[in-house]
Amino acid sequence: MDIYALSPHAHLLAQPRMVSPLVVQEAIQGRYQLPSQAQWQDIIEDSSKISGVDAKLIAAVIKVESNNNPQAISPKGAQGLMQLMPSTQTYLGVLDPFDP
Template sequence: MKRALCGLVVAMAALAAAPARADIAMLANGTTLKITSQRREGDMVRLGLKGGGEVGVAAAALRGVVPDEVLDEVALAPAGSSDLAALAEAAARRHALDPELVRAVVAVESDFHADAVSSKGAQGLMQLMPATARALGVKDAFDPAQNLDGGARHLRALIDQYGGDVKRALAAYNAGPGAVARHGGVPPYAETREYVRKVLRRAQAVTAAPAPDASAPDASAPGSGAPSSR
């Protein structure tokens, strides 16, 4: 009886010591795994699975690991979107952009749905407004290649306009350059600040690189309920 109680105490202690959540390992082929541990062994990474056991993957195939509490913000591409991710990377490289930044914009804008249309009429993967699409020479905003190329060109132009300030460029992509000019930076709109934060956080989660803080100034400032220009 004492041995059984001892075993129960040990088991309960082990459960208490176990992490309350798993991290999310993102693989290059789009697979995601809930893991509790990871360790490098040469060219391989051993991932401890939340359900028990381990799996080995090539280190080059592991795109990143993110805490599961940000998984909802890491807007993973839906199954079968590898071709869209490749098109996004190609568009990014054509316009000298970080591919992860472009993929993050696509994920937050449309969740990789090429037929997405916003309530304001923004269209396609990078949610181009019809007037913006026309200005960029995009004839069919629902064509993935055209939309991604136009959106990447637009983002590149905004980054150049703000002297390389990605945070302001993203704010302008969401709320329009006029709003950024009026407020001298990221506008005090809750939607825009959340947009900038999500894009940067997703890009950071994949690349494991620090991202600028998009939360300042205070999102509760007057006018924070202003809608997106798109």
Template sequence: MHTRLQSAAALAALLVGCASRPAQSAERVSLTNGYDIVCSHHAQVGSHIRLYMGPGVNSYIDRAPSDIAKIEAIPDPPPPPADPASVNPQTEAPLSSLDLHEMLARASQQHNLDADLLASVVKAESDGNPRAVSRAGARGLMQLMPKTAAEVGVDDSFRPDQNVRGGSAYLNELLVKYHDNIALALAAYNAGPAAVDKYHGIPPYHETRAYVARVIHEFNRRVLARQAHFSQARQATQSPFRPSTTR
């Protein structure tokens, strides 16, 4: 069965520089004149440092590097507590690693996706927490936005089975759109297809580049571990060679 594995190793090497820095919600820029600016993210553009005022690319301020004393990340605020009135006892049942593994295996077979790729997305998106809510409103194991969840037929994003089914379907659509280019599909999963299409590649957003690198790094780790397991199992089943003896 064909799976999307071919480009993962090369992409991890290309993006490894981004993997060491976690995505942040905002950055505080301290200027040499004593003032501070809070921005979404920054990037080097020519000889200037571009400070983006929001998640998009149309609102920004350019500053000379000599104007900037330091840039520091502002940690994400803790997620809001769940509304007790919205808690469904069925969704609050603990999700075991075996249950999650079986859900990912089913989604893998349904959409011809590598289960380790799906597991890597779940790890990066929610760390396996089915009740996770992002600051932007994405929900569940694969962090579906309400609009995306509705488009893929998910009624309750906090139900792990629905979330995995919908997130896998959406990721499969993106892989088809970008001709099995894993990096572009992951970038679109994080920043939206419009951003990928606009930049004809991975958008120059620190959060998106770090996300793509993080998922691919985890995917490669899982693939290597799987290959090592299969190799050990194969060696264990092979009988040692015993030459025949004559009397």
């Protein structure tokens, strides 16, 4: 059932984003580890300098879209920290959407 067809506000009731099976497998095997807060800040600052987008905006999008999970996959197929759809990845030349 497409909950978005029920109401314009149905998205507010949607389940949290699905966790990538790869993350689950790596977590079980003890290999998956999120970057530290300092590493996140460095990644965001570098991205801000490259893109010209404010670092606070990048951090906010990452938090909302993937909850800082670089392996996040949405039910609709968006991937990575900023939840890019595969067509957008192709358009932007993103080779690995899971690489922060």
